Amino acid sequence: MATSTTWTEKALASLRHTRFWKSVFRRGPALTNRTRSVAIFGNIFLHLLPVKVREQSLRVRATFYLGSIAFFLFLQLVVTGILLMLYYHPAVPQAYYDMKDLRFVVSNGVFLRNLHRLGAEAMVVVVFWHMFHVFYRRGYRGPREFNWVVGVGLLLVTLFLSYTGYLLPWDQLAFWAITVGTNIIAWVPALGSPIRYELLGGNIVGENALLRFYVLHCVILPLAAILLIAIHFWRVQKDGGLTVGQQDER
Amino acid sequence: MKTPEGPPEAARGSEPPGQRQVTRRDFFNEISTAALGITGLGAAVVTIRYISPNVLFEPPSKFRAGGPDDYPVDSVTYLRDQQVFIVRTAVGFHAISTICTHLGCITEWKPEDSLIECPCHGSKFNRDGEKVAGPAPRPLSHFAILLTPEGELMVDKLSIVKPADVLKV
Numbered sequence: 128m129a130t131s132t133t134w135t136e137k138a139l140a141s142l143r144h145t146r147f148w149k150s151v152f153r154r155g156p157a158l159t160n161r162t163r164s165v166a167i168f169g170n171i172f173l174h175l176l177p178v179k180v181r182e183q184s185l186r187v188r189a190t191f192y193l194g195s196i197a198f199f200l201f202l203q204l205v206v207t208g209i210l211l212m213l214y215y216h217p218a219v220p221q222a223y224y225d226m227k228d229l230r231f232v233v234s235n236g237v238f239l240r241n242l243h244r245l246g247a248e249a250m251v252v253v254v255f256w257h258m259f260h261v262f263y264r265r266g267y268r269g270p271r272e273f274n275w276v277v278g279v280g281l282l283l284v285t286l287f288l289s290y291t292g293y294l295l296p297w298d299q300l301a302f303w304a305i306t307v308g309t310n311i312i313a314w315v316p317a318l319g320s321p322i323r324y325e326l327l328g329g330n331i332v333g334e335n336a337l338l339r340f341y342v343l344h345c346v347i348l349p350l351a352a353i354l355l356i357a358i359h360f361w362r363v364q365k366d367g368g369l370t371v372g373q374q375d376e377r
Numbered sequence: 378m379k380t381p382e383g384p385p386e387a388a389r390g391s392e393p394p395g396q397r398q399v400t401r402r403d404f405f406n407e408i409s410t411a412a413l414g415i416t417g418l419g420a421a422v423v424t425i426r427y428i429s430p431n432v433l434f435e436p437p438s439k440f441r442a443g444g445p446d447d448y449p450v451d452s453v454t455y456l457r458d459q460q461v462f463i464v465r466t467a468v469g470f471h472a473i474s475t476i477c478t479h480l481g482c483i484t485e486w487k488p489e490d491s492l493i494e495c496p497c498h499g500s501k502f503n504r505d506g507e508k509v510a511g512p513a514p515r516p517l518s519h520f521a522i523l524l525t526p527e528g529e530l531m532v533d534k535l536s537i538v539k540p541a542d543v544l545k546v
Contacts, residue, residue, distance in 0.1 A: 303482065306481050307480040307481060307482065307497065309481075310480045310481035311480060324429070325428055325429060329430060330435060331435055333434070333435060334434065335430060335433075
């Protein structure tokens with residue numbers, strides 16, 4: 128490659144000719160626009176993203192990168208969440224002591240816990256901001272109607288993740304927040320009380336409720352979020368790229 | 378491969394819709410779709426039933442609350458473990474739930490105001506459980522209270538009674 132001048136570029140260029148690289152990526156160096164497109168299409172992660180974007184959609188004011196920030200906050204929460212799971216038992220009263228241990232005994236535990244907690248709060252703010260931004264840019268209109276609905280699903284998953292995570296420290300704040308919240312659910316006509324019973328695994332916020340919220344928080348809701356995020360990204364490019372405001376399209 | 382059953386594709390296409398002969402493949406498709414549907418439905422029913430617990434390790438709904446003489450006349454006693462107020466008036470005994478009817482917080486007896494007050498959203502109730510102020514939609518529940526043959530008070534939290542029902546001792 129004519130432009131491989133730096134040491135990294137040279138190393139990468141020679142790596143691309145190896146049998147190992149070709150067996151993983153199924154092709155050699157991407158030197159033309161066509162082979163670059165094929166490289167994006169043929170990669171399971173990159174194929175969710177567009178092959179090319181309009182220059183104006185990369186400007187900060189076009190999106191404020193809110194969707195990307197929400198996604199990277201989600202990644203941060205997955206990583207810190209998995210690390211927190213190494214010390215946390217979803218049991219009464221051990222959960223509260225584990226949370227105390229994370230804060231006062233475990234090395235860097237308080238740092239990880241606060242990264243997870245503050246990241247979760249930031250994610251709720253950013254997801255709402257993203258939604259408002261897309262709304263005021265008329266991103267909910269066709270052909271992006273379906274992706275707007277997927278986005279609303281992601282907003283709900285974000286809020287449920289936040290809510291289920293709120294119980295896990297098993298302190299007074301958590302207990303009463305979930306008591307009040309699940310009693311609000313019980314006000315839904317006819318279905319409310321059964322939903323509350325199944326969600327708590329009983330009539331009170333106790334052992335079963337803690338375990339159920341833990342499973343929802345660590346397994347079911349993250350899987351739902353990953354699935355919806357994949358559809359959301361894929362639909363952005365299928366629906367013709369990002370919405371850019373009217374001013375930007377001039 | 379030649380299929381002995383039914384006419385070939387071209388011949389079938391010319392028949393009017395609804396008159397088409399059912400082939401062996403159609404038959405097995407229908408049967409297996411139905412079988413999959415029934416299996417899926419069964420799995421859903423079994424799973425939904427599984428999610429609902431049969432045994433709960435929660436405080437018992439029926440409990441003994443000591444003798445009537447433990448409670449002075451004209452008093453409200455808070456039983457923390459059971460979340461019940463034992464109210465003794467000049468007439469007799471009431472067992473009133475401490476759970477606020479608004480969103481389920483635990484209310485507190487304030488002797489200085491002679492009111493039962495909720496710390497969460499400010500609902501207030503008098504000692505009969507009737508709402509005086511706040512967002513609570515209903516009065517506090519009254520539980521059945523009776524005297525055992527041994528002369529002990531017994532409260533059943535699963536049995537909700539009218540506020541007029543009173544245990545006279």
